[in-house]
Amino acid sequence: xxxxxxxxxxxxxxxxxxxxxxxxxxxxxxxxxxxxxxxxxxxxxxxxxxxxxxxxxxxxxxxxxxxxxxxxxxxxxxxxxxxxxxxxxxxxxxxxxxxxxxxxxxxxxxxxxxxxxxxxxxxxxxxxxxxxxxxxxxxxxxxxxxxxxxxxxxxxxxxxxxxxxxxxxxxxxxxxxxxxxxxxxxxxxxxxxxxxxxxxxxxxxxxxxxxxxxxxxxxxxxxxxxxxxxxx
Numbered sequence: 604x605x606x607x608x609x610x611x612x613x614x615x616x617x618x619x620x621x622x623x624x625x626x627x628x629x630x631x632x633x634x635x636x637x638x639x640x641x642x643x644x645x646x647x648x649x650x651x652x653x654x655x656x657x658x659x660x661x662x663x664x665x666x667x668x669x670x671x672x673x674x675x676x677x678x679x680x681x682x683x684x685x686x687x688x689x690x691x692x693x694x695x696x697x698x699x700x701x702x703x704x705x706x707x708x709x710x711x712x713x714x715x716x717x718x719x720x721x722x723x724x725x726x727x728x729x730x731x732x733x734x735x736x737x738x739x740x741x742x743x744x745x746x747x748x749x750x751x752x753x754x755x756x757x758x759x760x761x762x763x764x765x766x767x768x769x770x771x772x773x774x775x776x777x778x779x780x781x782x783x784x785x786x787x788x789x790x791x792x793x794x795x796x797x798x799x800x801x802x803x804x805x806x807x808x809x810x811x812x813x814x815x816x817x818x819x820x821x822x823x824x825x826x827x828x829x830x831x832x833x834x835x
Contacts, residue, residue: 609635
């Protein structure tokens with residue numbers, strides 16, 4: 604029997620309850636032990652995950668805990684290991700329409716997926732035909748949209764973009780495509796793409812959409828973009 608250093612009684616530190624989607628409660632023998640556990644959980648997210656696994660959290664819930672994080676309101680919550688799962692086109696389209704910062708969902712796709720934190724859909728990727736006509740759509744696909752939710756604690760979506768980019772490249776390869784591409788502004792770091800193993804293939808100079816063959820009013824001069832690729 605281990606004695607609690609705070610109350611002198613038999614030490615008790617156990618998971619009392621876990622409820623959807625990510626809240627949990629710890630039972631302790633005394634207030635001092637509870638404060639010590641709370642401090643540990645808040646200061647060492649990865650260590651907290653290992654401790655919760657040792658306490659049987661994964662077996663209790665059927666999910667893999669990734670970390671313990673602050674949800675932004677001061678509440679400690681479970682950050683589950685992200686999982687990529689199939690979603691329908693209509694689900695992905697509705698998700699992008701609601702959460703993408705500036706672009707509508709594309710009209711169609713070749714394939715796509717959602718990424719979940721526990722039961723929560725936190726992101727979607729939509730892969731379709733290349734927008735540029737120079738690419739053969741029988742051999743090349745493009746990540747047309749990828750977005751994550753911004754109305755949740757940012758830590759819950761940590762590493763989500765790179766996981767979706769990595770999944771998209773692997774899925775394109777499985778389906779027999781020679782290459783997959785996507786674009787970012789030249790001013791953007793592309794850190795998620797780099798983490799997923801993508802590389803910059805070409806930098807495209809910004810141009811106006813107003814051309815002699817197709818006049819458009821209020822056309823901007825455009826901005827430079829990087830074209831990223833995988834599966835070369």
